[in-house]
Amino acid sequence: MAVRKTRLAKPYRVLQLDAAIRRGRTVHETNLMHEARKLGVPVPAIQHIDPETSSFIMDYVNGPTLKEELYAVSPETRGKQCNLLGRMVALLHEGGIVHGDLTISNVLCADGKLFLIDFGLGDFSTELEDRGVDLLLLSRAMKSTHIKFHEEIFAAFLHGYSATVGKRLGVEAVNKMREIERRGRYSERT
Protein backbone atom coordinates (compact mmCIF):
# COMPACT_ATOMS: atom_id res chain seq x y z
CA MET A 1 0.00 0.00 0.00
CA ALA A 2 1.12 3.50 -0.71
CA VAL A 3 0.18 7.05 0.15
CA ARG A 4 0.69 10.33 -1.69
CA LYS A 5 1.75 13.52 0.07
CA THR A 6 0.85 16.69 -1.82
CA ARG A 7 1.80 20.26 -0.96
CA LEU A 8 -1.19 22.49 -1.63
CA ALA A 9 -1.07 25.95 -3.20
CA LYS A 10 -1.21 28.93 -0.85
CA PRO A 11 -3.44 31.81 -1.93
CA TYR A 12 -1.09 34.36 -0.35
CA ARG A 13 1.82 33.61 -2.70
CA VAL A 14 2.09 34.61 -6.35
CA LEU A 15 1.84 31.53 -8.58
CA GLN A 16 5.45 31.50 -9.69
CA LEU A 17 6.80 31.80 -6.13
CA ASP A 18 4.29 29.29 -4.78
CA ALA A 19 5.19 26.71 -7.40
CA ALA A 20 8.93 27.10 -6.80
CA ILE A 21 8.54 26.74 -3.03
CA ARG A 22 6.30 23.69 -3.18
CA ARG A 23 8.51 22.02 -5.74
CA GLY A 24 11.72 22.81 -3.81
CA ARG A 25 10.30 21.59 -0.53
CA THR A 26 9.05 18.34 -2.04
CA VAL A 27 12.54 17.61 -3.35
CA HIS A 28 14.14 18.70 -0.05
CA GLU A 29 11.85 16.55 2.08
CA THR A 30 12.38 13.44 -0.01
CA ASN A 31 16.16 14.04 0.05
CA LEU A 32 16.10 14.16 3.84
CA MET A 33 14.01 11.00 4.04
CA HIS A 34 16.36 9.24 1.68
CA GLU A 35 19.42 10.26 3.72
CA ALA A 36 17.70 9.35 7.00
CA ARG A 37 17.04 5.90 5.67
CA LYS A 38 20.70 5.51 4.74
CA LEU A 39 21.59 6.36 8.34
CA GLY A 40 19.48 3.45 9.51
CA VAL A 41 16.54 5.55 10.74
CA PRO A 42 13.25 3.90 9.73
CA VAL A 43 11.23 6.16 7.42
CA PRO A 44 8.58 5.15 4.86
CA ALA A 45 10.28 4.13 1.63
CA ILE A 46 9.77 6.63 -1.18
CA GLN A 47 8.35 5.12 -4.34
CA HIS A 48 7.96 8.07 -6.62
CA ILE A 49 8.65 11.81 -6.61
CA ASP A 50 6.64 14.17 -8.80
CA PRO A 51 7.98 17.72 -8.43
CA GLU A 52 5.55 19.01 -11.06
CA THR A 53 2.56 18.37 -8.80
CA SER A 54 4.61 18.97 -5.62
CA SER A 55 3.87 15.48 -4.42
CA PHE A 56 5.53 12.18 -3.72
CA ILE A 57 4.39 8.64 -3.09
CA MET A 58 5.71 6.60 -0.18
CA ASP A 59 4.96 3.31 1.54
CA TYR A 60 1.90 3.39 3.72
CA VAL A 61 2.83 2.60 7.32
CA ASN A 62 -0.08 0.65 8.72
CA GLY A 63 -0.11 1.58 12.38
CA PRO A 64 -1.04 4.23 14.94
CA THR A 65 0.95 7.33 15.77
CA LEU A 66 3.21 7.12 18.80
CA LYS A 67 0.91 9.64 20.44
CA GLU A 68 -1.99 7.17 20.25
CA GLU A 69 0.19 4.18 21.06
CA LEU A 70 1.51 5.68 24.30
CA TYR A 71 -2.00 5.80 25.73
CA ALA A 72 -2.62 2.15 24.86
CA VAL A 73 0.45 0.31 26.08
CA SER A 74 1.97 -0.63 29.46
CA PRO A 75 4.39 1.70 31.26
CA GLU A 76 7.19 -0.71 30.46
CA THR A 77 6.44 -0.73 26.73
CA ARG A 78 6.08 3.01 26.46
CA GLY A 79 9.46 3.42 28.16
CA LYS A 80 11.01 1.05 25.63
CA GLN A 81 9.42 2.86 22.70
CA CYS A 82 10.54 6.29 23.81
CA ASN A 83 14.02 4.93 24.43
CA LEU A 84 14.01 3.59 20.88
CA LEU A 85 12.83 6.95 19.54
CA GLY A 86 15.74 8.56 21.42
CA ARG A 87 18.19 6.27 19.68
CA MET A 88 16.61 7.00 16.28
CA VAL A 89 16.75 10.76 16.73
CA ALA A 90 20.34 10.44 17.94
CA LEU A 91 21.26 8.57 14.74
CA LEU A 92 19.59 11.29 12.72
CA HIS A 93 21.44 14.08 14.54
CA GLU A 94 24.77 12.27 14.35
CA GLY A 95 24.21 11.86 10.64
CA GLY A 96 23.80 15.63 10.22
CA ILE A 97 20.00 15.85 9.93
CA VAL A 98 17.48 17.63 12.13
CA HIS A 99 13.78 16.89 11.87
CA GLY A 100 12.44 20.39 12.58
CA ASP A 101 8.95 19.26 13.59
CA LEU A 102 9.64 16.43 16.02
CA THR A 103 6.40 15.50 17.77
CA ILE A 104 4.87 12.18 18.77
CA SER A 105 2.27 12.69 16.03
CA ASN A 106 5.09 12.47 13.49
CA VAL A 107 6.15 9.00 14.62
CA LEU A 108 4.27 5.92 13.41
CA CYS A 109 4.32 2.47 15.05
CA ALA A 110 4.20 -0.68 12.94
CA ASP A 111 5.80 -4.13 12.84
CA GLY A 112 7.48 -3.54 16.20
CA LYS A 113 9.32 -0.56 14.71
CA LEU A 114 8.96 3.23 14.81
CA PHE A 115 8.89 5.29 11.60
CA LEU A 116 9.71 9.00 11.41
CA ILE A 117 7.57 11.04 9.01
CA ASP A 118 7.03 14.68 7.97
CA PHE A 119 10.51 16.00 7.28
CA GLY A 120 9.07 19.12 5.67
CA LEU A 121 10.71 21.49 8.18
CA GLY A 122 13.87 19.40 8.45
CA ASP A 123 17.34 20.34 7.36
CA PHE A 124 20.89 19.16 6.96
CA SER A 125 22.45 20.60 10.11
CA THR A 126 24.90 19.71 12.84
CA GLU A 127 24.11 22.86 14.87
CA LEU A 128 23.49 22.26 18.55
CA GLU A 129 20.77 24.94 18.37
CA ASP A 130 18.79 22.95 15.77
CA ARG A 131 19.17 19.75 17.78
CA GLY A 132 17.99 21.56 20.90
CA VAL A 133 14.88 22.72 19.02
CA ASP A 134 14.11 19.10 18.08
CA LEU A 135 14.32 18.01 21.72
CA LEU A 136 12.24 20.94 22.90
CA LEU A 137 9.52 20.36 20.31
CA LEU A 138 9.30 16.72 21.38
CA SER A 139 9.25 17.57 25.08
CA ARG A 140 6.49 20.11 24.50
CA ALA A 141 4.45 17.64 22.46
CA MET A 142 4.75 15.00 25.18
CA LYS A 143 3.82 17.51 27.85
CA SER A 144 0.74 18.75 26.06
CA THR A 145 -0.70 15.32 25.25
CA HIS A 146 0.53 12.94 27.96
CA ILE A 147 0.34 15.12 31.01
CA LYS A 148 0.49 12.28 33.55
CA PHE A 149 3.60 10.51 32.37
CA HIS A 150 5.38 13.03 30.18
CA GLU A 151 8.40 13.22 32.50
CA GLU A 152 8.83 9.48 32.49
CA ILE A 153 8.63 9.13 28.70
CA PHE A 154 10.86 12.11 27.97
CA ALA A 155 13.43 10.71 30.42
CA ALA A 156 13.29 7.40 28.54
CA PHE A 157 13.77 9.29 25.28
CA LEU A 158 16.81 11.14 26.65
CA HIS A 159 18.23 7.90 27.97
CA GLY A 160 18.15 6.38 24.50
CA TYR A 161 19.41 9.61 22.93
CA SER A 162 22.40 9.92 25.27
CA ALA A 163 23.23 6.22 25.02
CA THR A 164 23.81 6.78 21.30
CA VAL A 165 25.38 10.25 21.04
CA GLY A 166 27.36 9.86 24.29
CA LYS A 167 26.88 11.50 27.62
CA ARG A 168 28.67 14.76 26.80
CA LEU A 169 26.70 15.54 23.62
CA GLY A 170 23.51 14.41 25.33
CA VAL A 171 24.00 16.88 28.18
CA GLU A 172 24.93 19.66 25.76
CA ALA A 173 21.78 19.12 23.72
CA VAL A 174 19.58 19.14 26.84
CA ASN A 175 21.24 22.30 28.14
CA LYS A 176 20.67 23.97 24.78
CA MET A 177 17.04 22.87 24.87
CA ARG A 178 16.60 24.49 28.29
CA GLU A 179 18.28 27.67 27.06
CA ILE A 180 15.91 27.90 24.09
CA GLU A 181 12.99 27.24 26.38
CA ARG A 182 14.02 30.08 28.66
CA ARG A 183 13.96 32.48 25.72
CA GLY A 184 10.22 31.89 25.85
CA ARG A 185 9.83 31.41 22.15
CA TYR A 186 8.55 27.90 22.36
CA SER A 187 6.82 28.26 25.70
CA GLU A 188 3.90 26.18 26.76
CA ARG A 189 0.36 27.11 25.90
CA THR A 190 -1.68 27.52 29.07
Next chain:
Amino acid sequence: MISLYCLGIESTAHTFGASVVTEQGQILSDVRDVYVSAPGTGIHPREAAEHHSVVAAKVVSSALNNAGVNASQLAGVAIALGPGLGPCLRVGATVARSIASFFHTPLIPVNHAIGHIEIGTLTTGANDPLVVLVSGGHTAIAAFSGGKWRIFGETEDITLGNLYDMFAREINLPSPAGPEIEKLAAKSENFISLPYVVKGNDVSYSGLLTASLAKLRTGVSLEDVCYSMQEVSCSMLAEAVERSLAYTRKKEVLLTGGVAANRTLQKKLSDVAGLHDATPHIVNQAYTGDCGPQIAWTGMLALRSGVTIAVAESRVRPRWRLEDVDIVWRRDAS
Protein backbone atom coordinates in the same frame (compact mmCIF):
# COMPACT_ATOMS: atom_id res chain seq x y z
CA MET B 1 -18.54 63.57 32.21
CA ILE B 2 -15.74 63.31 34.67
CA SER B 3 -12.95 61.07 33.47
CA LEU B 4 -9.36 60.26 34.19
CA TYR B 5 -6.87 61.69 31.73
CA CYS B 6 -3.54 60.18 30.86
CA LEU B 7 -0.80 61.94 28.95
CA GLY B 8 1.47 59.71 26.88
CA ILE B 9 4.84 60.61 25.44
CA GLU B 10 6.51 58.71 22.62
CA SER B 11 10.15 59.29 21.62
CA THR B 12 11.63 55.87 20.89
CA ALA B 13 12.86 56.62 17.36
CA HIS B 14 12.15 59.30 14.73
CA THR B 15 8.81 60.47 16.13
CA PHE B 16 8.26 62.76 19.09
CA GLY B 17 4.60 62.40 19.94
CA ALA B 18 2.24 63.30 22.75
CA SER B 19 -1.39 62.47 23.36
CA VAL B 20 -4.12 62.65 25.98
CA VAL B 21 -6.60 59.79 26.32
CA THR B 22 -9.51 59.19 28.63
CA GLU B 23 -10.27 56.20 30.79
CA GLN B 24 -12.88 55.12 28.20
CA GLY B 25 -10.28 55.00 25.44
CA GLN B 26 -11.15 58.27 23.71
CA ILE B 27 -8.12 59.82 22.05
CA LEU B 28 -8.50 63.54 22.80
CA SER B 29 -5.32 64.64 21.08
CA ASP B 30 -2.51 63.27 18.96
CA VAL B 31 0.38 65.59 18.18
CA ARG B 32 3.54 64.46 16.43
CA ASP B 33 6.71 65.91 15.05
CA VAL B 34 8.86 63.57 12.99
CA TYR B 35 12.60 63.82 12.49
CA VAL B 36 13.23 63.29 8.79
CA SER B 37 16.64 62.09 7.65
CA ALA B 38 18.05 63.00 4.25
CA PRO B 39 17.54 60.43 1.43
CA GLY B 40 20.25 57.82 1.56
CA THR B 41 20.75 58.18 5.30
CA GLY B 42 19.07 56.57 8.28
CA ILE B 43 18.14 57.96 11.67
CA HIS B 44 21.12 59.54 13.36
CA PRO B 45 20.34 58.94 17.04
CA ARG B 46 21.93 62.13 18.32
CA GLU B 47 20.38 64.32 15.64
CA ALA B 48 16.99 62.73 16.21
CA ALA B 49 17.38 63.39 19.94
CA GLU B 50 18.26 67.02 19.23
CA HIS B 51 15.18 67.30 17.07
CA HIS B 52 13.06 65.86 19.88
CA SER B 53 14.39 68.26 22.49
CA VAL B 54 13.66 71.22 20.20
CA VAL B 55 10.03 70.21 19.52
CA ALA B 56 9.18 68.59 22.88
CA ALA B 57 7.67 71.58 24.67
CA LYS B 58 5.51 72.56 21.69
CA VAL B 59 4.27 69.02 21.07
CA VAL B 60 3.36 68.35 24.69
CA SER B 61 1.61 71.70 25.24
CA SER B 62 -0.34 71.26 21.95
CA ALA B 63 -1.42 67.80 23.07
CA LEU B 64 -2.76 69.23 26.33
CA ASN B 65 -4.37 72.25 24.62
CA ASN B 66 -6.03 70.19 21.87
CA ALA B 67 -7.47 67.92 24.54
CA GLY B 68 -8.61 70.86 26.60
CA VAL B 69 -6.86 69.42 29.61
CA ASN B 70 -4.62 71.19 32.07
CA ALA B 71 -1.47 69.36 33.17
CA SER B 72 -2.63 69.57 36.78
CA GLN B 73 -5.72 67.50 35.86
CA LEU B 74 -3.72 64.51 34.65
CA ALA B 75 -4.14 61.20 36.47
CA GLY B 76 -0.88 59.94 35.05
CA VAL B 77 2.02 60.59 32.69
CA ALA B 78 2.95 57.58 30.58
CA ILE B 79 6.37 57.35 29.01
CA ALA B 80 7.79 54.88 26.49
CA LEU B 81 10.96 53.78 28.29
CA GLY B 82 11.91 51.38 25.50
CA PRO B 83 12.74 49.62 23.33
CA GLY B 84 14.35 52.24 21.15
CA LEU B 85 17.32 54.53 20.60
CA GLY B 86 18.93 55.59 23.89
CA PRO B 87 19.41 59.30 23.13
CA CYS B 88 15.83 59.61 21.82
CA LEU B 89 14.33 57.72 24.75
CA ARG B 90 16.11 60.00 27.22
CA VAL B 91 14.50 63.14 25.78
CA GLY B 92 10.97 61.82 26.22
CA ALA B 93 11.80 60.37 29.64
CA THR B 94 13.22 63.67 30.85
CA VAL B 95 10.10 65.57 29.76
CA ALA B 96 7.78 62.99 31.34
CA ARG B 97 9.70 62.94 34.63
CA SER B 98 9.60 66.74 34.83
CA ILE B 99 5.84 66.92 34.37
CA ALA B 100 5.24 64.04 36.79
CA SER B 101 7.49 65.59 39.44
CA PHE B 102 6.18 69.12 39.10
CA PHE B 103 2.50 68.17 39.25
CA HIS B 104 2.97 65.24 41.66
CA THR B 105 1.42 62.95 39.04
CA PRO B 106 2.18 59.22 38.84
CA LEU B 107 4.73 58.26 36.18
CA ILE B 108 3.80 55.13 34.19
CA PRO B 109 6.40 53.00 32.38
CA VAL B 110 5.21 51.79 28.97
CA ASN B 111 6.85 49.34 26.59
CA HIS B 112 6.60 50.81 23.09
CA ALA B 113 5.83 47.41 21.46
CA ILE B 114 3.02 46.73 23.93
CA GLY B 115 1.77 50.20 22.92
CA HIS B 116 1.45 49.05 19.30
CA ILE B 117 -0.55 46.02 20.47
CA GLU B 118 -2.88 47.94 22.79
CA ILE B 119 -3.65 50.71 20.32
CA GLY B 120 -4.41 47.91 17.87
CA THR B 121 -6.89 46.18 20.17
CA LEU B 122 -8.44 49.53 21.17
CA THR B 123 -9.07 50.66 17.60
CA THR B 124 -10.21 47.30 16.17
CA GLY B 125 -12.05 45.73 19.09
CA ALA B 126 -9.87 42.60 18.79
CA ASN B 127 -10.25 40.56 21.96
CA ASP B 128 -7.73 37.71 22.00
CA PRO B 129 -5.77 38.00 18.75
CA LEU B 130 -2.63 36.49 17.36
CA VAL B 131 -0.64 39.72 17.02
CA VAL B 132 1.56 40.45 14.03
CA LEU B 133 3.75 43.39 15.00
CA VAL B 134 5.64 44.90 12.10
CA SER B 135 7.69 48.08 12.38
CA GLY B 136 11.22 49.38 12.10
CA GLY B 137 12.10 47.69 15.36
CA HIS B 138 9.92 44.60 15.33
CA THR B 139 8.80 41.72 13.19
CA ALA B 140 7.13 39.47 15.72
CA ILE B 141 4.20 37.12 16.05
CA ALA B 142 2.80 37.10 19.60
CA ALA B 143 -0.10 35.64 21.52
CA PHE B 144 -1.24 36.35 25.05
CA SER B 145 -0.78 33.54 27.54
CA GLY B 146 -0.08 33.35 31.25
CA GLY B 147 0.03 37.10 31.87
CA LYS B 148 2.45 37.94 29.08
CA TRP B 149 2.59 38.37 25.33
CA ARG B 150 4.58 35.34 24.19
CA ILE B 151 6.59 35.42 21.01
CA PHE B 152 5.67 32.54 18.72
CA GLY B 153 7.73 33.66 15.79
CA GLU B 154 9.99 36.53 14.84
CA THR B 155 12.74 37.61 12.50
CA GLU B 156 16.09 35.96 13.06
CA ASP B 157 17.94 39.02 11.78
CA ILE B 158 16.57 42.32 10.38
CA THR B 159 12.92 43.39 10.63
CA LEU B 160 10.53 43.89 7.74
CA GLY B 161 10.78 47.65 8.33
CA ASN B 162 14.58 47.41 8.28
CA LEU B 163 14.45 45.50 5.01
CA TYR B 164 12.51 48.29 3.31
CA ASP B 165 14.46 51.12 4.97
CA MET B 166 17.89 49.64 4.26
CA PHE B 167 16.96 48.86 0.67
CA ALA B 168 15.67 52.41 0.19
CA ARG B 169 18.73 53.94 1.82
CA GLU B 170 21.12 52.13 -0.53
CA ILE B 171 19.39 53.60 -3.59
CA ASN B 172 18.57 57.04 -2.15
CA LEU B 173 14.79 56.69 -2.00
CA PRO B 174 13.15 59.26 0.27
CA SER B 175 11.98 58.36 3.76
CA PRO B 176 9.66 56.80 4.88
CA ALA B 177 10.61 53.96 2.59
CA GLY B 178 7.62 51.64 2.92
CA PRO B 179 5.04 53.71 0.99
CA GLU B 180 7.66 54.54 -1.64
CA ILE B 181 8.47 50.86 -2.22
CA GLU B 182 4.78 50.01 -2.29
CA LYS B 183 4.20 52.65 -4.99
CA LEU B 184 7.05 51.33 -7.15
CA ALA B 185 5.92 47.73 -6.61
CA ALA B 186 2.43 48.59 -7.86
CA LYS B 187 3.93 49.39 -11.28
CA SER B 188 5.13 45.82 -11.87
CA GLU B 189 3.77 42.32 -12.05
CA ASN B 190 6.98 40.78 -13.24
CA PHE B 191 8.11 38.42 -10.51
CA ILE B 192 11.81 37.66 -10.27
CA SER B 193 13.18 34.93 -8.04
CA LEU B 194 14.53 36.06 -4.64
CA PRO B 195 15.48 34.09 -1.51
CA TYR B 196 12.48 32.99 0.56
CA VAL B 197 13.55 31.92 4.05
CA VAL B 198 11.04 30.62 6.60
CA LYS B 199 12.28 28.44 9.47
CA GLY B 200 9.29 27.11 11.34
CA ASN B 201 7.58 30.21 12.75
CA ASP B 202 10.59 32.43 12.11
CA VAL B 203 11.67 34.46 9.10
CA SER B 204 15.03 35.79 7.94
CA TYR B 205 15.28 38.87 5.72
CA SER B 206 18.99 39.67 5.48
CA GLY B 207 19.56 37.41 2.46
CA LEU B 208 16.58 38.96 0.71
CA LEU B 209 18.03 42.45 1.19
CA THR B 210 21.40 41.46 -0.26
CA ALA B 211 19.83 39.62 -3.19
CA SER B 212 17.41 42.47 -4.00
CA LEU B 213 20.24 45.00 -4.17
CA ALA B 214 22.28 42.57 -6.27
CA LYS B 215 19.40 42.25 -8.77
CA LEU B 216 19.33 46.03 -9.21
CA ARG B 217 23.04 46.02 -9.98
CA THR B 218 22.55 43.38 -12.67
CA GLY B 219 20.08 45.66 -14.43
CA VAL B 220 16.67 44.41 -13.26
CA SER B 221 14.25 47.35 -13.11
CA LEU B 222 13.57 49.00 -9.76
CA GLU B 223 9.84 48.34 -10.12
CA ASP B 224 10.38 44.61 -10.67
CA VAL B 225 12.73 44.36 -7.71
CA CYS B 226 10.35 46.27 -5.42
CA TYR B 227 7.41 44.14 -6.51
CA SER B 228 9.28 40.87 -6.02
CA MET B 229 10.89 41.89 -2.74
CA GLN B 230 7.52 42.96 -1.37
CA GLU B 231 5.86 39.74 -2.53
CA VAL B 232 8.56 37.51 -1.05
CA SER B 233 8.90 39.37 2.27
CA CYS B 234 5.14 39.56 2.92
CA SER B 235 4.53 35.95 1.84
CA MET B 236 7.25 34.75 4.20
CA LEU B 237 5.61 36.49 7.11
CA ALA B 238 2.19 35.20 6.03
CA GLU B 239 3.49 31.64 6.12
CA ALA B 240 5.02 32.11 9.58
CA VAL B 241 1.72 33.58 10.75
CA GLU B 242 -0.16 30.63 9.28
CA ARG B 243 1.97 28.20 11.29
CA SER B 244 1.48 30.19 14.50
CA LEU B 245 -2.24 30.38 13.84
CA ALA B 246 -2.48 26.62 13.36
CA TYR B 247 -0.58 26.09 16.57
CA THR B 248 -2.26 28.65 18.84
CA ARG B 249 -5.73 28.20 17.27
CA LYS B 250 -6.48 31.89 17.83
CA LYS B 251 -9.59 33.12 16.04
CA GLU B 252 -8.39 36.68 15.42
CA VAL B 253 -5.31 38.13 13.77
CA LEU B 254 -4.25 41.68 14.59
CA LEU B 255 -1.81 43.46 12.28
CA THR B 256 -0.18 46.45 13.95
CA GLY B 257 2.92 48.67 13.75
CA GLY B 258 4.27 50.99 11.07
CA VAL B 259 4.46 48.41 8.27
CA ALA B 260 0.82 47.45 8.95
CA ALA B 261 -0.02 50.25 6.48
CA ASN B 262 1.32 48.09 3.63
CA ARG B 263 -1.66 46.90 1.57
CA THR B 264 0.09 43.84 0.17
CA LEU B 265 0.80 42.64 3.70
CA GLN B 266 -2.77 43.42 4.76
CA LYS B 267 -4.15 41.35 1.90
CA LYS B 268 -1.89 38.37 2.53
CA LEU B 269 -2.63 38.26 6.24
CA SER B 270 -6.36 38.49 5.54
CA ASP B 271 -5.95 35.50 3.21
CA VAL B 272 -4.14 33.55 5.93
CA ALA B 273 -6.77 34.42 8.52
CA GLY B 274 -9.44 33.23 6.10
CA LEU B 275 -7.74 29.86 5.70
CA HIS B 276 -8.05 29.31 9.45
CA ASP B 277 -11.49 30.81 10.06
CA ALA B 278 -9.94 33.72 11.91
CA THR B 279 -11.05 37.36 11.72
CA PRO B 280 -8.40 39.76 10.42
CA HIS B 281 -8.02 43.08 12.22
CA ILE B 282 -5.81 45.92 11.05
CA VAL B 283 -4.90 48.78 13.36
CA ASN B 284 -6.56 52.08 12.40
CA GLN B 285 -4.45 53.63 9.64
CA ALA B 286 -3.89 56.76 11.74
CA TYR B 287 -2.07 54.76 14.41
CA THR B 288 0.12 52.40 12.38
CA GLY B 289 3.18 54.58 12.88
CA ASP B 290 4.76 55.52 16.23
CA CYS B 291 2.51 57.93 18.09
CA GLY B 292 1.51 59.34 21.46
CA PRO B 293 -1.87 57.58 21.70
CA GLN B 294 -0.27 54.11 21.82
CA ILE B 295 1.68 55.18 24.89
CA ALA B 296 -1.12 57.19 26.50
CA TRP B 297 -3.67 54.38 26.16
CA THR B 298 -1.32 51.63 27.36
CA GLY B 299 -0.39 53.95 30.21
CA MET B 300 -4.06 54.35 31.11
CA LEU B 301 -4.53 50.55 31.19
CA ALA B 302 -1.43 50.17 33.36
CA LEU B 303 -2.42 53.02 35.67
CA ARG B 304 -5.87 51.52 36.29
CA SER B 305 -4.08 48.33 37.36
CA GLY B 306 -1.78 50.27 39.65
CA VAL B 307 1.38 50.13 37.55
CA THR B 308 3.54 53.20 38.18
CA ILE B 309 7.24 53.83 38.57
CA ALA B 310 9.25 56.12 40.86
CA VAL B 311 11.07 58.87 38.98
CA ALA B 312 14.37 57.69 40.49
CA GLU B 313 13.86 54.25 38.97
CA SER B 314 12.60 55.33 35.56
CA ARG B 315 15.73 54.53 33.60
CA VAL B 316 15.31 54.08 29.86
CA ARG B 317 15.47 50.48 28.58
CA PRO B 318 16.70 50.50 24.98
CA ARG B 319 16.46 46.70 24.67
CA TRP B 320 13.27 46.07 26.66
CA ARG B 321 11.64 42.95 25.12
CA LEU B 322 7.87 42.82 24.95
CA GLU B 323 7.67 39.29 26.39
CA ASP B 324 9.34 40.56 29.57
CA VAL B 325 6.43 42.87 30.42
CA ASP B 326 3.88 41.68 32.99
CA ILE B 327 0.47 42.54 31.53
CA VAL B 328 -1.58 42.90 34.69
CA TRP B 329 -4.60 44.44 32.95
CA ARG B 330 -5.33 41.53 30.59
CA ARG B 331 -6.67 38.05 31.39
CA ASP B 332 -6.19 34.79 29.53
CA ALA B 333 -9.12 33.88 27.31
CA SER B 334 -10.92 30.95 28.84
